Amino acid sequence: MLKNYITIAIRSILKNKLFAAINIGGLAIGLAIFIFAQLFAGYERSHHAFFENSDRRPKPDTADITINAVTLPLIDRLNNRLKSKRRPQDRR
Numbered sequence: 001m002l003k004n005y006i007t008i009a010i011r012s013i014l015k016n017k018l019f020a021a022i023n024i025g026g027l028a029i030g031l032a033i034f035i036f037a038q039l040f041a042g043y044e045r046s047h048h049a050f051f052e053n054s055d056r057r058p059k060p061d062t063a064d065i066t067i068n069a070v071t072l073p074l075i076d077r078l079n080n081r082l083k084s085k086r087r088p089q090d091r092r
Contacts, residue, residue, distance in 0.1 A: 013020040
């Protein structure tokens with residue numbers, strides 16, 4: 001069964017050479033960009049490990065998570081304020 005699939009794939013590639021080349025090229029470019037992004041992210045995360053006493057160096061504070069430049073406590077306050085101003089039939 002697998003041999004049949006491989007045979008059909010090879011015939012399709014040979015029949016539609018331009019279409020196959022575009023698809024394979026796009027896949028190769030996409031994978032290359034993905035691998036580069038992963039390598040870059042790993043490098044950026046491990047930057048502080050290069051220095052001695054890296055555990056004592058300041059790191060970015062990730063406690064204040066933002067969503068679209070609005071902090072989460074502000075979203076909670078706005079939601080509470082909007083709930084109190086809704087019409088009675090909308091408060092379900």
